[in-house]
Amino acid sequence: MNSETANRDTSLPWSTRSSNIAHFLTRNARRLGARPAIIWGDHRWTWGELDARVSALAIAMRDDFGIRHGDRILVQSPNNNQITEIMLACFRLGAVWVPSNFRQGADEVAFLAQKADVAMMFCEEGFPAHAAACRAGLPEMASVVVIGNGDFGSSYEELIAGHLGKDLPNADVDRDDPCWLFFTSGSTGHPKAVVLTHGQLTFTIVNHLNDLMPSSTPDDVSLVVAPLSHGAGMHQLTQLAVGAASVLLPAGRFDPAVAWELVARHKVTNMFTVPTIVKMLVEHPSVDEHDHTSLRYVIYAGAPMYREDQKVALRKLGRVLVQYFGLGEVTGAITVLPPHDHHLEDGPHARVGTCGIERTGLQISIQDDDGNHLPAFATGEICVTGPAVCAGYYRDEDANKKAFRDGWFRTGDLGHLDAEGYLFITGRASDMYISGGSNVYPREVEELLLTHPALKEVAVLGIPHPKWGEVGLAVCVAEAGQELDEMSLLEVLHGRLAKYKLPSHFVFLEDMPKTGYGKITKKLIREELTSRGLMPNLETVA
Incomplete structure (x- = not known):
């Protein structure tokens, strides 16, 4: 295996030691052990059970497959309890979680495996061709573990059963240690691997809780609508931080009626999704057939929400909408438009078309092609700096040179700020x-x-x-x-x-x-x- 551990300068007189993100799980198991962490159909996993399974899996990865600090671990799977367990086991070991978009083809996922030089792969039973393609493109990969039933790798549940009951402390990590390679969508070419670190994600978790879902507690319940491999995974980390339960949708095609039934049954308080799914939810007849008054935050991101769609959602749900603008490179944390800034009626107060104000701890600059800072209302490239910005792209210096300039991350989006600092996105430069x-x-x-x-x-x-x-x-x-x-x-x-x-x-x-x-x-x-x-x-x- 080609394992790359973080480079620490031990000569520094100060410490850059960071809390391991998996410590949130450790803390929940101690304090909230009997409360639900994940709910999927008729199955429930408490925080205590999740912690035990994560330790067992991490020990199996270390002892049975030789996974060490800094190794990259690929996951090809739709939403399930296992994808969260693998993520937390990687964090616990100090390894790096590399989730794919499970809807990608076998060759596309094989590209991700080679790009990240992964040491191990977890693959859901429905994707044997993906596992074969990754093995063919990366023969030095240690092993494939099958989630569910399948004869093309080791059994996931057998690995956990073989080590259940053993405890494993969280690995020591540095603030700048990678823990997640977040692959971009590849809308302009091959996906790039964004390096997310323990320190960066810890900041973003706190930022999400402050700016998107204030007053969150263990009594909150989150409905997981989007794939956990990307933005929804970041959202789930905020639930982990406060000890709130995550409810998974059934496998298969998204059904708004099922989503609303789960909201009513579990008294869901928050969800994260994209505007097109919000539109499907509020335009489906089932929105009027189920109680959704428990909802406090319906968070949408990933693309702009058109004003007419926004109005429909506000009429159906009330002022629970929260918009944020961000990219994987900034872990989603650039702007926020909170519920009180969502207005049903048009007018100056509504600021139609805005995606909100700077997130706490982040700074936005509108810049021209030469990097000059532009005044209010002038259109230019949206650039951002702050602790939520990634550590760059993995093994891609050309992309890093294009994306960063004078300490600013260049989003590639065009827009302007008004006099009060509200951001308006004109569109992608492309x-x-x-x-x-x-x-x-x-x-x-x-x-x-x-x-x-x-x-x-x-x-x-x-x-x-x-x-x-x-x-x-x-x-x-x-x-x-x-x-x-x-x-x-x-x-x-x-x-x-x-x-x-x-x-x-x-x-x-x-x-x-x-x-x-x-x-x-x-x-x-x-x-x-x-x-x-x-x-x-x-x-x-x-």
């Missing part, structure tokens, strides 16, 4: 297109189009044009049972936008292509349109 020499920011067009009552989802792309350079293509999905046409959509825009911003072409789809995490990305939409022959080409654009 989404902007230039038509006739003028910049067009698709989000502005999309927001207006969504005021059309029959339009469910829309994405505006820039496509080549022989005269204007680029023009807009609007990709549209109608509400169920509704019909859309180009003229009625253009009527929504006329008089409200300059002519060069109006889409020149429209494509109507039954479903909008989305990533495994429910995000709408322009890269994926372009690929879908191209594969289906729906992308206008240079010769046909007039």
